[in-house]
Amino acid sequence: MRISQLSEKSGVPVATIKYYLREGLLHDGVLTSATQAHYGEEHVERLRLVRALLDSGGLSVAGARAVIEQLETPHRHVAEVLGIAQSSVTPDAASGIELDRAAGLVARWGWGSDPGDTASLGALEHALAGLDAAGFDLPEGVLDQYAAHMAAIAAEEVAEIPTESVDAAVRYVVLGTVLVEPLLLALRRLAQQDASGRRFDYRGPDC
Amino acid sequence: MRISQLSEKSGVPVATIKYYLREGLLHDGVLTSATQAHYGEEHVERLRLVRALLDSGGLSVAGARAVIEQLETPHRHVAEVLGIAQSSVTPDAASGIELDRAAGLVARWGWGSDPGDTASLGALEHALAGLDAAGFDLPEGVLDQYAAHMAAIAAEEVAEIPTESVDAAVRYVVLGTVLVEPLLLALRRLAQQDASGRRFDYRGPDC
DNA sequence: CGCATTGGAGAGTGCCGATATCCAATATTG
DNA sequence: CAATATTGGATATCGGCACTCTCCAATGCG
Numbered sequence: 001m002r003i004s005q006l007s008e009k010s011g012v013p014v015a016t017i018k019y020y021l022r023e024g025l026l027h028d029g030v031l032t033s034a035t036q037a038h039y040g041e042e043h044v045e046r047l048r049l050v051r052a053l054l055d056s057g058g059l060s061v062a063g064a065r066a067v068i069e070q071l072e073t074p075h076r077h078v079a080e081v082l083g084i085a086q087s088s089v090t091p092d093a094a095s096g097i098e099l100d101r102a103a104g105l106v107a108r109w110g111w112g113s114d115p116g117d118t119a120s121l122g123a124l125e126h127a128l129a130g131l132d133a134a135g136f137d138l139p140e141g142v143l144d145q146y147a148a149h150m151a152a153i154a155a156e157e158v159a160e161i162p163t164e165s166v167d168a169a170v171r172y173v174v175l176g177t178v179l180v181e182p183l184l185l186a187l188r189r190l191a192q193q194d195a196s197g198r199r200f201d202y203r204g205p206d207c
Numbered sequence: 208m209r210i211s212q213l214s215e216k217s218g219v220p221v222a223t224i225k226y227y228l229r230e231g232l233l234h235d236g237v238l239t240s241a242t243q244a245h246y247g248e249e250h251v252e253r254l255r256l257v258r259a260l261l262d263s264g265g266l267s268v269a270g271a272r273a274v275i276e277q278l279e280t281p282h283r284h285v286a287e288v289l290g291i292a293q294s295s296v297t298p299d300a301a302s303g304i305e306l307d308r309a310a311g312l313v314a315r316w317g318w319g320s321d322p323g324d325t326a327s328l329g330a331l332e333h334a335l336a337g338l339d340a341a342g343f344d345l346p347e348g349v350l351d352q353y354a355a356h357m358a359a360i361a362a363e364e365v366a367e368i369p370t371e372s373v374d375a376a377v378r379y380v381v382l383g384t385v386l387v388e389p390l391l392l393a394l395r396r397l398a399q400q401d402a403s404g405r406r407f408d409y410r411g412p413d414c
Numbered sequence: 415c416g417c418a419t420t421g422g423a424g425a426g427t428g429c430c431g432a433t434a435t436c437c438a439a440t441a442t443t444g
Numbered sequence: 445c446a447a448t449a450t451t452g453g454a455t456a457t458c459g460g461c462a463c464t465c466t467c468c469a470a471t472g473c474g
Contacts, residue, residue, distance in 0.1 A: 045342065049342070051340060052336075052340040056340070079403055079404065082399055090396075111397055111398065111401035112401045112404045120396040121397070124394065127263055127386070127390035129259075131382075131386050133256070134259040134386055136378075139367045142367060145363055146360065146391060147398070150397075151401070151402070153356050154402040156349065157402070158402035158406050160346045160349060161403075161406070172343075173403075175338075179337050180334075180338075180353075183334035183335065183350075184353060186327055186333075186334050188361060190327050190331060192289060192293075193289055193319070194318035194358070195358070195362045195365040196285070196286060196365050198365075199365050200284060200285045
């Protein structure tokens with residue numbers, strides 16, 4: 001299939017496909033001559049993935065490239081993939097930031113502290129700093145409840161990681177990390193509306 | 208205090224403060240002459256809030272303005288605030304999108320469907336579409352578990368909404384919606400690392 | 415044979431958050 | 445009071461990003 005057909009089939013403009021090729025999000029087609037390259041079904045799939053990462057996952061082109069690199073790199077242990085996947089997406093917490101608070105919380109919850117990855121710890125610290133800066137007092141215990149729920153979710157997710165092949169596991173982990181995030185946020189908002197309606201609305205059954 | 212002092216105290220460059228003033232994120236100071244305006248502690252606080260919304264909350268300037276508008280608008284019922292707050296942050300799902308799947312799920316979970324707000328439903332639909340496009344099969348039941356956990360979280364959050372004043376409730380709801388999101392995502396990642404370590408790592412106690 | 419298409423590379427576009435420049439009016443200092 | 449510095453305010457400019465356009469010689473295709 002030629003680039004114009006790939007464009008039609010995927011709904012992505014030719015110019016954009018060329019851009020993705022340049023950016024390394026998409027493999028080159030097989031050149032059959034100087035002005036003809038051949039693209040396969042793999043390219044259609046890849047384009048769908050790229051659009052999902054950019055649109056739905058909210059990644060930058062650089063982030064998407066990092067994610068895709070993970071999918072194509074052979075890995076030894078599933079254990080190492082998570083950290084790599086996450087750090088390839090998180091923008092590298094500025095070095096020299098205090099991580100005491102985040103580290104303390106993680107320790108309190110008994111979560112295995114990760115030696116290399118300061119990125120997620122940094123993200124936690126950053127989120128807490130944002131709440132502070134906004135003058136938002138997280139009620140006592142709520143943070144622990146958040147942690148408990150996220151631990152439960154993570155446990156379920158990790159239990160679902162396929163073991164038949166490392167590559168399948170990598171795919172599950174990497175995409176699950178990135179693409180489930182917007183899903184969770186959407187669910188929270190809808191659940192909040194429901195909960196708020198139950199507590200405050202006029203047409204609640206009682207109370 | 209003059210603008211240069213406000214800048215020093217907040218760490219935000221003067222040029223940026225002027226920009227925020229233009230964008231309506233910050234109230235004008237009180238003019239004491241043609242070349243002198245007076246800023247108060249309120250402005251320092253507001254600047255902290257703005258930075259939190261932009262940096263930590265990941266909002267655009269327009270989104271931050273919308274949020275701030277909510278904080279300053281007097282509201283009648285707490286019930287109505289959530290929807291307004293959320294829709295002011297969510298980028299208005301393109302009209303004409305199918306919401307069947309999302310609506311079906313919400314109905315299945317018994318969540319009160321919200322008449323006006325298609326935004327969050329659209330976000331759910333969009334997130335699901337992203338997973339599909341990436342060829343990620345969400346294992347049977349996992350989606351329901353996500354929903355259950357988010358419902359639990361939402362219930363706890365809504366229970367914490369202060370009732371003494373509507374304004375306090377609004378502040379809690381609006382900021383909680385926006386600023387807790389990065390917190391939850393950071394917690395999930397850390398929890399995943401812990402769970403993954405427990406399942407796969409070499410130094411797990413057993414199994 | 416001749417017109418349309420292709421791959422490839424570079425330049426251009428539009429948006430956004432933030433800075434920089436200018437200016438006349440004022441504050442401050444000597 | 446004169447000289448210098450600072451301010452508020454409007455306008456212009458910047459840098460990054462995701463594209464999108466333009467151009468070209470080589471080629472396919474009718």
